[in-house]
Amino acid sequence: MVDFGFGLVPSSRINLDLFDKEKYEELAAMEPDVRVCMACGSCTAVCTAGRLVQTSLREAIEDLKNARPEKALEMLGACQLCGKCSMVCPRGINTRHLILSITKVYSAG
Amino acid sequence: MKNNILIIGGGPAGLEASAQLQRMGYNVILIEKSPRLGGHLAKWDRLFPDGVPADDVLGGLIKELNGVKYFTDTDIRAINRLEKSYNVRLTNGITVLSDAVLVASGFDLFDAVRKEEYGYGIYDRVITNADLEAWFKTGSDKRIDNPRKIGFVHCVGSRDEKSGCRSCSKVCCATAVKQAIEVKQAFPEAEVFCFYMDLRLFGRHYEDLYLKAQKEYGIRFIRGRVAEVSENIDGTLVVKAEDTVASKPLKATLDLLVLMSGMRPSASGKAVGDLLEMTVEEDGYFAVRSGIAAGQRSPLPGLFLAGAATGPKTLPETLADARAAAVEIDRYLTEIFPDARNYKQLVRERW
Ligand SMILES: Cc1cc2nc3c(=O)[nH]c(=O)nc-3n(C[C@H](O)[C@H](O)[C@H](O)COP(=O)(O)OP(=O)(O)OC[C@H]3O[C@@H](n4cnc5c(N)ncnc54)[C@H](O)[C@@H]3O)c2cc1C
Ligand code: SF4
Numbered sequence A: 001m002v003d004f005g006f007g008l009v010p011s012s013r014i015n016l017d018l019f020d021k022e023k024y025e026e027l028a029a030m031e032p033d034v035r036v037c038m039a040c041g042s043c044t045a046v047c048t049a050g051r052l053v054q055t056s057l058r059e060a061i062e063d064l065k066n067a068r069p070e071k072a073l074e075m076l077g078a079c080q081l082c083g084k085c086s087m088v089c090p091r092g093i094n095t096r097h098l099i100l101s102i103t104k105v106y107s108a109g
Numbered sequence B: 001m002k003n004n005i006l007i008i009g010g011g012p013a014g015l016e017a018s019a020q021l022q023r024m025g026y027n028v029i030l031i032e033k034s035p036r037l038g039g040h041l042a043k044w045d046r047l048f049p050d051g052v053p054a055d056d057v058l059g060g061l062i063k064e065l066n067g068v069k070y071f072t073d074t075d076i077r078a079i080n081r082l083e084k085s086y087n088v089r090l091t092n093g094i095t096v097l098s099d100a101v102l103v104a105s106g107f108d109l110f111d112a113v114r115k116e117e118y119g120y121g122i123y124d125r126v127i128t129n130a131d132l133e134a135w136f137k138t139g140s141d142k143r144i145d146n147p148r149k150i151g152f153v154h155c156v157g158s159r160d161e162k163s164g165c166r167s168c169s170k171v172c173c174a175t176a177v178k179q180a181i182e183v184k185q186a187f188p189e190a191e192v193f194c195f196y197m198d199l200r201l202f203g204r205h206y207e208d209l210y211l212k213a214q215k216e217y218g219i220r221f222i223r224g225r226v227a228e229v230s231e232n233i234d235g236t237l238v239v240k241a242e243d244t245v246a247s248k249p250l251k252a253t254l255d256l257l258v259l260m261s262g263m264r265p266s267a268s269g270k271a272v273g274d275l276l277e278m279t280v281e282e283d284g285y286f287a288v289r290s291g292i293a294a295g296q297r298s299p300l301p302g303l304f305l306a307g308a309a310t311g312p313k314t315l316p317e318t319l320a321d322a323r324a325a326a327v328e329i330d331r332y333l334t335e336i337f338p339d340a341r342n343y344k345q346l347v348r349e350r351w
């Protein structure tokens, strides 16, 4: 291939048209609480893994809704399932359970 | 003596104050410039936060009028303050000598055409909150044709100095959440997005409404102001915003966009204000005598204010304000007005 001296960078813009509604509904059926996150960031603030490797449940949930599931999994890759985030979530989300379900639904192809 | 009290504006504030003052034994004259009573309440279908039909609430207010004299299709032609009372000439030819006047002229909805980048009146599938209420009431609007993706734009003409309004209109976050739920009820298959900067759901039960919208209706809340809308050849709309939670620009293709037009001061209220040289604040709404302690007294003795004429209010706030105005008017007419000898001094001390 000819080298033009530059490469194409994939768009980093969020495109909601790419949102996979079916998959998200599959997750929401198992884990209805995914809908009620209000992006407060408490989970991320206290995350034990987050100090070392970027880890954020808030961002993962956001990424799923923004049609970026691979980023969501990346955000949870270092999670130790310690459960600290569930202690602070003001919406009372069972965060560990949610993290497990996200991984299950979105890693399977 | 039964004092005459003129009430300008037959919306919720004017109706409630009329009923209260009539019950206290005053001679109330209520005028409404449009052909029917009810103000904006007559245009709404169901009300936040509980979804009660607006017609039921309005019917209740009108029933309470209990014989109040009212004129529709009537505005003020001339008004001037005499020594104590107000001499008012109405557009229907009647002249009233009124001992107290209540301005309950309400608000106007922001004209969304002025926010050109959103394309209201240019693109086919851009409507306003008021259009959607009308559709809920009548079921007819060619622009609403089984939409699959629906967006709500918060803060249209509010919190926007470029369109002449710095302040928050207070009611449109709750209206957006309410309407988002209602369109989802009408089109269960649709995806619904609310584009907000802050969600201002301050009132009792409002946060419950927000939770319900997320939990039961799966409505997606995206933090970021819609910056630009364009139309595809097939009539769908492309909306651009920044998701400021994700710190990324975002685009979405939608079938229907609903603009949350905010509240602006009433133009016909302002016309009355001009006749009396009433003080308005920088936001365009009438000034009250003392912001916190006397929210229903204007700087002019005997001239009172209630409802959205002094800034955005929800319906319960409007009604409470109207009842407070009735109490203030009664106090003025019993304690200050009748004392011919000391009137000026009493006004100085107690107005
Ligand atoms: C889109 C939207 C939805 C809303 N939904 C809700 C809801 O669900 N629940 C809720 O609690 N609140 C709601 N509100 C708020 C509610 O509409 C207001 O609180 C209420 O209408 C204020 O009543 P008002 O009498 O002060 O003013 P208005 O309703 O504006 O009435 C004023 C009246 O005065 C008349 N008038 C003005 N000038 C003159 C004049 N010179 N001479 C004679 N008559 C005059 C006008 O014609 C009008 O009839 C909503 C508001 C908006 C914008
Ligand atoms: S459970 Fe995972 S995401 Fe939550 S605080 Fe622990 S490591 Fe962080």
Ligand code: SF4
Pocket: A036, A037, A038, A039, A040, A041, A042, A043, A044, A057, A058, A088, A089, A090, A091, A092, A093, A095
């Ligand atoms: S703490 Fe709970 S509500 Fe807050 S961002 Fe995390 S999951 Fe969402």
Ligand code: SF4
Pocket: B154, B155, B156, B158, B159, B167, B168, B169, B170, B171, B172, B173, B174, B198, B199, B200, B260, B262
């Ligand atoms: S109530 Fe909400 S939508 Fe309305 S102006 Fe205020 S912040 Fe914006």
